[in-house]
Amino acid sequence: MSLDLSNPVLVASGCGGTGRDLAAYTDLATLGGFVTRSITLASRPGGAAPRIVETPSGLSHAVDLQNPGIDQFLALELPWLLQQGAQVFVSIVGRSLGEYAELARRLGRMHGLAGLEVNLSPPDAEPSGVFDVREPFHAASVVAAVHRDVPRGLPVVAKLRSDLLRIAETANVVIEAGAEAVVVGNALPAAMPDGRPAGLSGPAIRPLAMRCLTEVLAAAPGATVIACGGIATAADARAALDLGAAAVQVGTALLHDPTAAGRLARDLAPTGEDEA
Amino acid sequence: MNAPAETGPLHVTGELLAARRIGGYHHLTVVAPGIPERFRPGTFVALSTGPARLARRAFWIHRVRPMSGYGATLELVVEARGPGTEWLVSQPVRTRLEVTGPLGRPFSLPKQPVSCVLVGDGYAAAALFPLAERLRERECGVTLLVAARDEAHLLSALEARRTARAVTVVTGDGSVGRRGSVADVVGEVLERAAAEVVYGAGPVASLRSVAVAAEAAGAWSQVAVEQPLTCATGLCQGCVVPVTGEGGHARLVRACADGPVFRGDRVVWDELVGAP
Numbered sequence: 001m002s003l004d005l006s007n008p009v010l011v012a013s014g015c016g017g018t019g020r021d022l023a024a025y026t027d028l029a030t031l032g033g034f035v036t037r038s039i040t041l042a043s044r045p046g047g048a049a050p051r052i053v054e055t056p057s058g059l060s061h062a063v064d065l066q067n068p069g070i071d072q073f074l075a076l077e078l079p080w081l082l083q084q085g086a087q088v089f090v091s092i093v094g095r096s097l098g099e100y101a102e103l104a105r106r107l108g109r110m111h112g113l114a115g116l117e118v119n120l121s122p123p124d125a126e127p128s129g130v131f132d133v134r135e136p137f138h139a140a141s142v143v144a145a146v147h148r149d150v151p152r153g154l155p156v157v158a159k160l161r162s163d164l165l166r167i168a169e170t171a172n173v174v175i176e177a178g179a180e181a182v183v184v185g186n187a188l189p190a191a192m193p194d195g196r197p198a199g200l201s202g203p204a205i206r207p208l209a210m211r212c213l214t215e216v217l218a219a220a221p222g223a224t225v226i227a228c229g230g231i232a233t234a235a236d237a238r239a240a241l242d243l244g245a246a247a248v249q250v251g252t253a254l255l256h257d258p259t260a261a262g263r264l265a266r267d268l269a270p271t272g273e274d275e276a
Numbered sequence: 277m278n279a280p281a282e283t284g285p286l287h288v289t290g291e292l293l294a295a296r297r298i299g300g301y302h303h304l305t306v307v308a309p310g311i312p313e314r315f316r317p318g319t320f321v322a323l324s325t326g327p328a329r330l331a332r333r334a335f336w337i338h339r340v341r342p343m344s345g346y347g348a349t350l351e352l353v354v355e356a357r358g359p360g361t362e363w364l365v366s367q368p369v370r371t372r373l374e375v376t377g378p379l380g381r382p383f384s385l386p387k388q389p390v391s392c393v394l395v396g397d398g399y400a401a402a403a404l405f406p407l408a409e410r411l412r413e414r415e416c417g418v419t420l421l422v423a424a425r426d427e428a429h430l431l432s433a434l435e436a437r438r439t440a441r442a443v444t445v446v447t448g449d450g451s452v453g454r455r456g457s458v459a460d461v462v463g464e465v466l467e468r469a470a471a472e473v474v475y476g477a478g479p480v481a482s483l484r485s486v487a488v489a490a491e492a493a494g495a496w497s498q499v500a501v502e503q504p505l506t507c508a509t510g511l512c513q514g515c516v517v518p519v520t521g522e523g524g525h526a527r528l529v530r531a532c533a534d535g536p537v538f539r540g541d542r543v544v545w546d547e548l549v550g551a552p
Contacts, residue, residue: 050504066513
């Protein structure tokens with residue numbers, strides 16, 4: 001496996017904030033990875049309030065990729081995360097192939113990153129705001145553009161849409177385009193009560209996320225697959241790992257219990273070897 | 277590394293020790309080891325209300341007091357007004373509760389013994405009682421303005437009279453004190469007290485009138501802004517409050533982690549969503 005994870009539990013993009021608030025509860029260095037919220041070239045103010053509403057066993061959210069932009073991120077957030085000893089995967093999203101390439105170039109110059117995660121699936125972004133990657137071919141173009149511009153050895157991970165009809169095909173083409181691993185998947189496309197685009201996350205989506213996982217594992221044998229979607233307990237995580245996932249990402253669970261990722265990382269720490 | 281700072285928040289499994297119904301509110305006494313010791317006026321706690329409701333529910337801390345055999349306990353004032361708070365107030369004593377806190381930035385205390393006016397509306401007035409005690413310890417003159425829609429939703433003014441040198445009560449229906457709202461009387465109360473610092477806790481409309489009146493009276497104002505929270509810990513970026521920074525430029529900050537206490541003259545009231 002080319003992704004070298006010390007622990008199979010990662011923080012999912014957008015659910016660990018900048019890392020500083022999470023670090024009050026969990027030593028970030030004990031996790032398999034910290035995936036940042038998605039970073040764009042220019043800053044984004046994010047969506048209007050209300051941004052998050054509770055749904056049965058889930059959250060519907062329309063944060064709309066609020067982030068400080070790559071310059072502020074590199075100046076203020078990344079150095080601190082690296083200082084904590086976190087395995088940092090920077091999630092990126094762009095409005096064009098050119099933006100993805102530019103983000104990859106900027107991040108490729110940084111030392112100490114564990115990888116880049118290409119967000120191919122923001123469910124709550126305003127439709128015109130990001131490069132449309134619903135077609136597997138377009139998703140592969142994005143991954144190829146990013147892969148071309150990062151130094152060899154810096155893993156590129158692709159976070160896929162939980163689109164059951166296309167996800168297996170997309171997994172194969174993005175791996176062909178240079179992705180070291182795929183994350184299956186993201187929040188489901190949903191809507192806020194007033195109709196704005198939103199993502200649905202939490203245990204409510206776990207059965208569908210598991211189905212996406214099994215489809216991808218069957219269609220892409222040997223691929224490194226990271227499971228994501230509604231994982232909240234050690235049993236949830238073990239179920240995904242037993243099916244063949246290499247790791248899991250924990251997201252919404254952290255919003256309900258900020259110690260969730262640390263607790264899962266302890267429960268699932270590799271045994272039989274000393275993790276000093 | 278990263279041992280939580282002595283002042284940082286904790287996530288603990290606590291216990292409901294006692295519940296009393298007083299008027300329209302439920303006063304809950306909660307054991308949450310370590311949290312009372314870190315409490316400062318203006319900070320709050322977040323509670324989980326069962327595994328299927330993912331968003332946390334946030335509560336002001338009304339009182340911290342020792343309870344024999346339990347160390348310090350927290351007293352929270354809860355108004356049942358949705359499925360989460362309904363669940364909470366229907367739990368029997370001894371129910372185990374996931375508690376995170378103390379969260380947020382506290383009220384700043386004046387260094388000099390100045391005249392302070394504290395304006396509390398509804399259950400949020402709870403946050404001001406421990407503040408009044410701290411201010412009295414600093415020999416500040418404390419004047420209270422307590423407001424509610426009716427007598428049942430008025431926090432004990434009797435108790436208020438012990439900590440304050442003057443107390444004004446207003447209710448929407450005139451059942452106790454004067455009939456009216458915070459906006460109707462706050463200017464006059466500030467003038468009579470020759471207020472130098474004004475503290476506010478309550479619904480957005482009341483806080484806004486506090487900020488405006490303080491500005492007119494040449495006093496500093498600090499308001500505890502309450503927004504519906506999801507994670508309450510700074511991770512999700514759901515609870516945005518528009519503020520103006522030092523340079524006059526507007527930006528969105530988090531009510532939970534960058535607040536809840538803000539300078540009244542920094543909040544962009546026109547753009548703040550009016551909930552609750």
